[in-house]
Amino acid sequence: LFFVSLLIHEMAHSVVAQRCGIEISAITLFIFGGIAEMKGEPQSPRDEFLIAGAGPLASFVLAFAFGILFSLFVTDAQALLNAEDTLNLANVSAAATIFMWLSSINFMLAVFNLLPGFPMDGGRLFRAALWWRTGDLVQATQMAARVGSGFGWLFIGLGAMQVIGGK
Numbered sequence: 001l002f003f004v005s006l007l008i009h010e011m012a013h014s015v016v017a018q019r020c021g022i023e024i025s026a027i028t029l030f031i032f033g034g035i036a037e038m039k040g041e042p043q044s045p046r047d048e049f050l051i052a053g054a055g056p057l058a059s060f061v062l063a064f065a066f067g068i069l070f071s072l073f074v075t076d077a078q079a080l081l082n083a084e085d086t087l088n089l090a091n092v093s094a095a096a097t098i099f100m101w102l103s104s105i106n107f108m109l110a111v112f113n114l115l116p117g118f119p120m121d122g123g124r125l126f127r128a129a130l131w132w133r134t135g136d137l138v139q140a141t142q143m144a145a146r147v148g149s150g151f152g153w154l155f156i157g158l159g160a161m162q163v164i165g166g167k
Helices: 002-019 045-073 094-113 121-134 137-165
Strands: 024-029 034-038
Touching (some): 002 024, 002 045
Antiparallel strands (some): 024 034
16 A cells, blocks of 8 residues: 555656646656656746645645544544553554554655655755746756755765664
8 A cells, every 4th residue: 555655646746747748658666755757857847846746745635535544443532542642553453553554654755755855856846946936947956956965965964873873
């Protein structure tokens, strides 16, 4: 179901891209994400914004839908909380647990994809905003790529700190 969620995320990009006149040659899924391979570039900042935003929007919708399914499968909401007010999934059905995790995963996928790390969705949204502001796609791409590199280095640093700190 996680891969179906990833596929829906990438299909959302693809459908919007096709409506903007861009052909999609393939959708490739990976363990932590995927990519809709476009045979062209968006022709306007608006198209870029709509295409990039479609995936995270689909993930937010899935998170909401799975959250509703979770709530429908939980018969005793009070039984979810233990004495420390933390989740106690031993008291819910397997289906409810699956829907809870799918809701959480889709929400995290959407939020992570909104980080302005080009070429992720957030970086493409950032590039669309820069392109709209400057009117120059090349300059916007260069600026978005620099910000994306900064996020990459930030995550490398955070990972190194975790390794050194042992956590």
